[in-house]
Amino acid sequence: MENMKTQEDHIVHAEVLKGFCTEAFTSVGVPDDSAAIIAGSLVEADLRGVETHGVNRLAGYVRMLREGKMNPRPNMKVVKEGPAMVLLDGDNASGIVAGVKAMEIVIEKTRKVTVAVAGVRNSTHCGALAYFTEMAITHGMVGCMTVMAPSTVPPYGGKTPVLSTSPWSFAIPAGEEHPIVLDMASTVAAGGKIVLAAKKGERIPRDWALDKDGLPTDDPVKAQGGFFQWIGGPKGYGLGVVAEVLSGVLPGGPFGLTMPPVVFPYGSSVFMQGHFQAALNISHFMPVSEFTSRVDQLIRELKSSERIEGVEEIFLPGEMEWKKKAQRLKSGIPLSSVVRNDLKDLRSQLRLRHDI
Secondary structure (H helix, E strand, O other), X not given: OOOOOOOOOEEEOHHHHHHHHHHHXXXXXXXXXXXXXXXXXXXXXHHOOOHXXXXXXXXXXXXXXHOOOOEOOOOOEEEEEEOOEEEEEEEEEOHHHHHHHHHHHHHHHOOOOOEEEEEEEEEEOOOOOHHHHHHHHOOOEEEEEEEEOOOOEOOOOOOOOOEOOOOEEEEEOOOOOOOEEEEEOOEOOOHHHHHHHHHHOOOOOOOOEEOOOOOEXXXXXXXXXXXXXXXXXXXXXXXXXXXXXXXXXXXXXXXHHHOOOOOOOOOOOOOEEEEEEEEEEHHHOOOHHHHHHHHHHHHHHHHOOOOOOOOOOOOOOOHHHHHHHHHHHHHOXXXXXXXXXXXXXXXHHXXXXXXX
């Protein structure tokens, strides 16, 4: 498979792109406020350089909405609630809408208790997890989230997919420095990176996945029919198991082999998710300003470490994304020709007023 020759990236400013996405969602029955939330998540991912979870997902989400695989007007219900917990049934909502609601609830609860957690079941794809954990930072709190999804990854040493790529995110406020924001899959690469590479006709690193025969492959199409690889082997697998328990078993939703299988590309099949979300109130330990000052000290010590040959700068989790966001808010978001063509096709199908 040869790499496709793509045209020069097309630059679109964030507000223009958000307006396009919002109109696309409202045109298929999503209420204005929910449409703005979902669009905001997609554009935020592109601002941070996470193309796999940005507007590249728009056509798939619209397809799910039009085919009844995502509920545009869900009746989300609190199934069980306590001083430090909430269990939310998403009613097949956009995972982004359900995730925002769950995070708002735990943040409010954490004003009275040190830690509050939410379990969400019957949700759909929720995009980049940092979008939710960063909500806690603005309240002087630490945010945490993990999710499970349709089975695409076998247990370490196995061949039958039972788990998902099992992403984790933590967001930690800092003072003068950028917040620490970890958002990563438990596999070497997020599934979306492999799907997007196939879409663009690009090769992937050979340590990302195995083909159906268990051999390393740089072909993303073969990787989708094979096995994604755990980061750090059994250690990544361990993170995946814990994610499945917290976000699948604990909320009482489907998990493991009870999940509907995923069909690539995303959006062409039912895509169910469960969430585990939490917020920690720093002020119950010490004043927030003292905590963020101490985090700043740690960040500066890490960045001042003597570097090995060939390394120009040491970065903290999320730092490169923060810098990219600041740049793209000024200069605009680059869209590859493949993604822009998808958006153009969607504009024609939905007869949207906005253009990109």
